[in-house]
Structure formats: C-alpha cells, structure tokens
Amino acid sequence: MKFDIDKPELDKFIGTLGQCGEVVSNFMKFSPTVMPAQEFASSAPLADLLHHPEFRVDAIELGEISADPIHYSTLNRWEFEGSLVGILLQGGCFRNSTSEDEARKLAGDVLSAVFPKPFDDLLVFRLDDPSWSEFTDAATVSHSYFAWQGARGLWWVLSVADTD
Incomplete structure (x- = not known):
C-alpha cells in the first residue's frame, strides 16, 4: 500500500x-513485506514487487x-544521489536550468529527509x-528507480518521463 x-x-x-518531465x-510498504529477490544476479529481482496486486493498484x-x-x-545510496543529480542537470527533452550546486543540494536533501540515519542504507x-x-516506454526520455530500504520494508518507486 502507498505510504505517505x-x-x-x-x-x-x-x-x-x-521540470524534466512527468513524475x-x-x-510503498506491503504486509507481508515484499523484498527484492535474494539472488542479486537474478534477471528478475523486482518480479515479486512488480506483479504484486497492491503494487498494480497503487502504481496505476x-x-x-x-x-x-x-x-x-x-x-548504492551515493550512486543513487549522483544519478538524481544527473537527471536534474540533464533535464528532459530540453535542458534544465538547475545549477550543479542546486542539483547536488536537492538530491542530497531529499535522500537525507526520506531515508534519515540510521535508515539510510539503500x-x-x-x-x-x-x-x-x-509510462516510460511511451516517453522520449525516461529514468526509473526502485529504492529498497530494508530496515523499514519501504520501497520508493521514482520515475520521470518526458514525451516532448
């Protein structure tokens, strides 16, 4: 179920x-907890999540x-932060006006706020x-992430797609 x-x-x-596209x-939290597949080399570590009935409803x-x-x-968390900075700097189909300093601050601040210590292991x-x-297949430019915070059993599904 969605978790506010x-x-x-x-x-x-x-x-x-x-500003980079539709977000x-x-x-999400599920009961019982839906975890990524234990085999990280698996070709389908997200299969249980993506095919979970509650996910289908909540991510319509x-x-x-x-x-x-x-x-x-x-x-990892730091690579994720850097990837988010990259999206903010790249923009969608058209260049974004976010400065590098602002992008770094926004990405760092959001991760610190939603995944505070000691829950910052992602x-x-x-x-x-x-x-x-x-949603993403119809886009010209898209980025999608599934962040798993195991201690709280919390998923963050983040996707941005620009069709311009």
Whole structure:
C-alpha cells in the first residue's frame, strides 16, 4: 500500500524534477513485506514487487507493466544521489536550468529527509530499459528507480518521463 511521506525536501525535489518531465513518485510498504529477490544476479529481482496486486493498484499511473525480464543496474545510496543529480542537470527533452550546486543540494536533501540515519542504507535498482512500463516506454526520455530500504520494508518507486 502507498505510504505517505510528508517532507518539504521531497516536495521541492519532486517539483524541480517535474521540470524534466512527468513524475511518478510512490512510497510503498506491503504486509507481508515484499523484498527484492535474494539472488542479486537474478534477471528478475523486482518480479515479486512488480506483479504484486497492491503494487498494480497503487502504481496505476505507470500503465501496463511488461512481463519481460527487466534490465537494471544496482546502485548504492551515493550512486543513487549522483544519478538524481544527473537527471536534474540533464533535464528532459530540453535542458534544465538547475545549477550543479542546486542539483547536488536537492538530491542530497531529499535522500537525507526520506531515508534519515540510521535508515539510510539503500539498495537501488536503476531500470536501464524504458520498455518495463507503458509510462516510460511511451516517453522520449525516461529514468526509473526502485529504492529498497530494508530496515523499514519501504520501497520508493521514482520515475520521470518526458514525451516532448
């Protein structure tokens, strides 16, 4: 089920990210907990999550989810932060006006706010093929992440897609 996180840092980050395209940002917790596959070399570490009935309902804005194996890279918290900075600097189909200093601050602040110590240990899946969902597959430029915070059993599904 969706889990609300009310943080001004999150609102500011999502607002700025919205300049790069349409944003889907959902925090989710499931009972029982849905974890990534234990085999990190697995071709489908997110299969249980993506095909969970509650996920399908809570992430309806992503449209149809592909049944094909997902191409992904795993990132730690610092790599995730850097990747978010990169999106803010790159923008969507058109260049963004966010400065490097501002992008670094926004990305660092949002992760510190939503994953504060001692809950800052993350396993992040960056989806490397936009065909995983209808939302991203229809876009010209898209970025998608599934961040897993195991101590709280919390998922952050973050996707931005620009169709211009």
